[in-house]
Amino acid sequence: MEPKIAIVEIDRQYKVYTEHYRNASADKTIILVNGSLATTASFAQTVRYLRPCFNVVLYDQPYAGQSKRHNRHGQPIRKEDEAEILLELIEHFSVDHVLSFSWGGAATLLALAQRPQRIEKAVISSFSARINTPMRDYLESGLALLQACDRNNVGCWINTTIGKHLPSLFKRFNHRHVSSLAEHEYRQMHFHVNEVLARDAECYLACANAIEVPLLFVNGEWDEYTSAQDARLFAEHARQSEFHTVKRAGHFLDMEHQAAWHDTQQALLGFLQPTHHRAADVTHKPLSSPISRRLQS
Template sequence: MKADTDVVPIDKYHIHVELYQQPHNSESIIMVNGALATTASFTNCVKYLRDGMNVILFDLPFAGQSKQYNSAGGIIDKEDEVNILLALIERFKPTSLLSVSWGGYAAMMALSQSPSSIKKAVLASFSTQLNNAMLRYVHGARHYIQQGDVKTAANLLNEEVGKYLPRLLKHINYRHLSRLDQHELQQVCFHIEQILSLNDTDYEQLLGDIKIPTLFVNGELDEYTTPQDVIIAKEYMQQCAFEVVPNTGHFLDLEHAEARQTMEGILRDFLIPTEEKIQVA
């Protein structure tokens, strides 16, 4: 299924958007990339959700297919990301949101403002705590990027959070990261500094402000955003649930076929109303 594409002006930016739509779908979902990722990272999600939901993907101004429409220069902070996300939500009226990894923080900031169309949210591979494994990884990545050793930083990603990815995806990761330009690398470092500056109070306030049903999905083998670390969310949220994908690390449905099948079941069960599933069947 080929996407309809659009370039949406938001403030001073131009955002590449991909729309996977079918006439029978009454539900829709917007997906929020993790750090350095592009719309391509949601290929599996599109395949198993498009029959029950319209899917909206986008690239931030410095990344993917948005990059060509935005002049390099200036750093995009979390407030910029949230403003872009909220503008897209206002335009396309998705009924659900799915974020992956560090995209979860911008997603939480947007959800805390209660956008009217969003009724459910999924935060995948996300944690409100920076544990020792994640701190080791982000400090290492920052060091190598600041030293200009991007290839070692790319290898570090594959050796750490991407350790369970198949060889082909590790190769794609390495090629993508090792080709980042100076502006993209500056953006990465700024993003790391923002993440390191957050504290428990920041997360607690955001969690408490999210009123819709929210599902956290983490990989059983993920040492960086562990299932155990995210459970604390239930102390602050009105409606939240938790799922663990067995034998899977940080990249969930990209790691192997069984993880893909499990993620499909988890997401469809949570996001797609029963009547929609019956119609599709």
């Protein structure tokens, strides 16, 4: 079933491209929040096992994907702006659950700290509060490339760091996507890297302290950038927190191999639908050649 496509206007400032997969048998809606500069295409794998259980909402940030042609790009967008966009979309689509990937987790935590009444549970994947040494090295090494709009080397930068555990086909798609971005997208990513480097872990931990709904943190066993160990810093701050480590997986989790896809699927559905996920159709195999467009700054 094809999604319903709509452009949603946010505070008369942004126009956001959205995809709404409706499920007549579902009574809950989940919204998916991407990492930096990624598009709705990056959740192709995830949507396959969420659609039998939920109504699913995807969207592109104003500067990326199908949204960018509807917006002006004079100034970069802050994480606080992304959080406000998420809150507006939660209300617009009557969302019950949130699933974020990578640095989409930053905007998600900022939004959830405002305690939107509709939200019941949230999954934060491939995100940690602490900027550890590998992450800092990764971010700092990319600043000059982004500032120079060095398209080819930005693609290589992604694939040799956070994307190093991706299959070669996925790396080729990633490189193709990253090397074809508009100049304002590189400016946005450069701004975002500086924004991330300037933030202290206490910012995200303070958000966790304010969040009242149950949270599930999912991280890859081999992800040295947003490690499972660093994610557990949230344990003492989030009122209701659970943690899951996907075995033999790096930063991109369910895109890296079939076992990781299945492990991630089971963790998400087990958390969001603990009494129903066994009966759901969880036997789908991942797509054989999905387009990999997840990015994190």
